[in-house]
Structure formats: C-alpha cells, structure tokens
Amino acid sequence: MTSPLPAAVLWDMDGTLVDTEPYWMAAEGPLVTSHGGTWTHEQALGLVGLGLHDSARILQDAGVQMAADDIIDHLTETVSQQLRTDGNPFRPGALELLRGLREAGIKTALVTMSMRRMADTVVSAMPFDAFDAVIAGDDARRPKPHPDGYLQACEALGVDVADAVAIEDSPNGLRAAVASGAVSIGVPLMVPLEGVGAHALWDTLEGRTVADLAALFAEHRTGDRS
Structure with missing residues (x-):
C-alpha cells in the first residue's frame, strides 16, 4: 500500500537547505x-x-x-x-528532495529566522520554483524555539500543521518544529540533535525521497514519538 503524502513539507533554511x-x-x-x-x-x-x-x-x-x-x-x-x-551551498540531497516534492505536487514552505531579504536571496537563486510560502525572521510572531513560524507557514499554505512534515538542523529549530505539531525530522550539521524530540534523525538528505518522507509521515502523524 502506498503511504499517504503529507500536505506540506516545511524547510528550515540555514544549515538545512543551504550550508550557510x-x-x-x-x-x-x-x-x-x-x-x-x-x-x-x-x-x-x-x-x-x-x-x-x-x-x-x-x-x-x-x-x-x-x-x-x-x-x-x-x-x-x-x-x-x-x-x-x-551561490547557494546546498546541503547534500536537499535540492533533489525539494525538487521531488514539487514534482509530486506537495506544498512547500521555507521557515527561517534569517531576514526576508536574505531568504529572498536564497530563493531567487533556486533553479526552479521551490516554495509556495516563505516565513522569515521578520515575519514570525516569535522566533524559534517558539512554533510560530511553522504555524504561520501552515496558515499561509492552508494546511493543518498535523498534516505537515518539518525538516530542521538545529536544536532550537527542531524544538520549534516539534512544538508546532508537525512530524519533525532532524538532519544535524554542526550540533547534535539527540533528545530534542524529533520523530526521526537522518544523517543526511542525500538519497532520501518523497517515499521516505511519506513513510515517516504515515508512521508518526497519529502515533507517539520513538
């Protein structure tokens, strides 16, 4: 049986999408x-x-x-x-996974604490139309680790946060994602993420596909964190 797809995938920027x-x-x-x-x-x-x-x-x-x-x-x-x-220093596998999400028709948003003008610099250099919404640091009602940015992104996309997956690389960002109610994936870069509450920790996005996200979403959206 094919796993149900999330309604949206929410991406952190610095350290998750791009290694800045x-x-x-x-x-x-x-x-x-x-x-x-x-x-x-x-x-x-x-x-x-x-x-x-x-x-x-x-x-x-x-x-x-x-x-x-x-x-x-x-x-x-x-x-x-x-x-x-x-140019954008993409983390391994990030661009490929994002492209796969777009091809699958899954909504995507960028949720970053960087200022919008910097987010726009990254987004404008993407090789395809990558995001349906961008919530930047000067848009969020409260910064990470508060969940506001992720909740605002889901409001902008018109989806329930429980139907979304969030991808993060930092403890504060991951805390925000978990607190929002999204199925949350940690992809550590410079600091460890054990014990922060992620539904899953992936060493890298390289080789990860929409099917991997769908399987994780189906496993955790109504269950307990492992």
Missing part, C-alpha cells in the same frame, strides 16, 4: 574582534538556530558596541553578499 552556518561564523568573528572582543568556535556554535535578536544580544555581550538591529543588518548583508557571490 560557516558564512555566519565568518561574519561574526571579525565583527567581534573589530570591537576588541574575542570570539571562539564554541561561542559561534551557541548561535546556531537562534533568532537574530537573541544572537545580537550575545554578540553585544561579547563586546560589539552596536545596536541590535545594526548587528543584524551587518551580518545579514555580509552573508547575503557571500551568497550572491558564491
């Missing part, structure tokens, strides 16, 4: 040091999956003497410029 976390880290370090502070790799890992205003406050604590909105603008422009120069 190194871009963010490359922007954060020089900003802190230019203000006389120090910034370690461990501190940078602590920002993975955080909302930008939360990240800005941590950078201020590290010595950056700028307003939070100015920090966000600086980082967003620095990362966006690298994306415009180098």
Whole structure:
C-alpha cells in the first residue's frame, strides 16, 4: 500500500537547505574582534538556530558596541553578499528532495529566522520554483524555539500543521518544529540533535525521497514519538 503524502513539507533554511552556518561564523568573528572582543568556535556554535535578536544580544555581550538591529543588518548583508557571490551551498540531497516534492505536487514552505531579504536571496537563486510560502525572521510572531513560524507557514499554505512534515538542523529549530505539531525530522550539521524530540534523525538528505518522507509521515502523524 502506498503511504499517504503529507500536505506540506516545511524547510528550515540555514544549515538545512543551504550550508550557510560557516558564512555566519565568518561574519561574526571579525565583527567581534573589530570591537576588541574575542570570539571562539564554541561561542559561534551557541548561535546556531537562534533568532537574530537573541544572537545580537550575545554578540553585544561579547563586546560589539552596536545596536541590535545594526548587528543584524551587518551580518545579514555580509552573508547575503557571500551568497550572491558564491551561490547557494546546498546541503547534500536537499535540492533533489525539494525538487521531488514539487514534482509530486506537495506544498512547500521555507521557515527561517534569517531576514526576508536574505531568504529572498536564497530563493531567487533556486533553479526552479521551490516554495509556495516563505516565513522569515521578520515575519514570525516569535522566533524559534517558539512554533510560530511553522504555524504561520501552515496558515499561509492552508494546511493543518498535523498534516505537515518539518525538516530542521538545529536544536532550537527542531524544538520549534516539534512544538508546532508537525512530524519533525532532524538532519544535524554542526550540533547534535539527540533528545530534542524529533520523530526521526537522518544523517543526511542525500538519497532520501518523497517515499521516505511519506513513510515517516504515515508512521508518526497519529502515533507517539520513538
């Protein structure tokens, strides 16, 4: 028997669709040091999956003497410029799975805490019409780990979140996805995701298909998390 398809698949952006976390880290370090502070790799890992205003406050604590909105603008422009120069650094298998979802007629949304102008940079460089809706950091009522972005995406798509699958790479993002009620998949990149509550942890999206998503959705949409 063919597994039922989810009504929608909701994608995180940074670290899930595109491997931009190194871009963010490359922007954060020089900003802190230019203000006389120090910034370690461990501190940078602590920002993975955080909302930008939360990240800005941590950078201020590290010595950056700028307003939070100015920090966000600086980082967003620095990362966006690298994306415009180098193109989208897709995570293995992400583009192929997304294309398969579109060909299967499944609705898709991008749910990111990055600013919309950066999301637009990524989406505009996609090689096909990839998303029916985009909820960015300046759209979400509350940042991840709150579920608002995922709930707003389902509202925009006209689907029940219980009929959706969400894909995330960070603990905060995964907490948001789980709290929303979507069937949630963790695909770790820089930080571990064990114990966060995902319905499944996949090492990679490479080789994953619509059938894999459908099977996971059918198993978990009305059951308990394993």
